[in-house]
Amino acid sequence: MAKRLIPTLNRVLVEKIVPPSKTNAGILLPEKSSKASVLNSGKVIAVGPGARDKEGNTIPVAFKEGDTVLLPNYGGDHVKLGEKDYHLYRDEEILGTLHD
Template sequence: MAAQATFKSIKSLVPLFDRVLVQRFKAETKTATGIFLPTSATNSPLPEATVIAVGPGALDRDGKLVPTSVKAGDRVLLPGWGGSPIKVGDEEYHLFKDSEILAKIQE
């Protein structure tokens, strides 16, 4: 697992190349009827996230810039593994390569 980095502000973090900074959706800790769920039921990360920032893209074999396929504000589907965790205050974010993102969620 990658080392966890800590930053004072998420605005100070600008992804490079084809990296995408996301914040995973938080699991509900209480049901609609007010029952609190145990930590073991909410421990696994949810596969959905919001894109916070993206890098400019990566160069292809011909040296042309290929932009990332998502933009800030997009909702995406992530794999259950991977990404580099980044802590900003009490909030946790993750950096993924653009190619690791499974899908963009259309609304």
């Protein structure tokens, strides 16, 4: 049975984007070259409803499911669901959204 995690408050569930380890032709890439060319990014899988202010109003999360986001080098909580690895970040920890 597959589990689905719905984050609480202003948390965002992200699956990190891993750079390819070999080319389409099957040539293995050295680890240094693949890390240097790719930003620390991820795809938003799920978002919480948002945090609450002092009056009890909900402050919505700035990201939505499917967004590609720029992640900090450190931080977030590692979560493993089934065979997949994810990370939970607070809304304010995520650095921005990436667009083509």
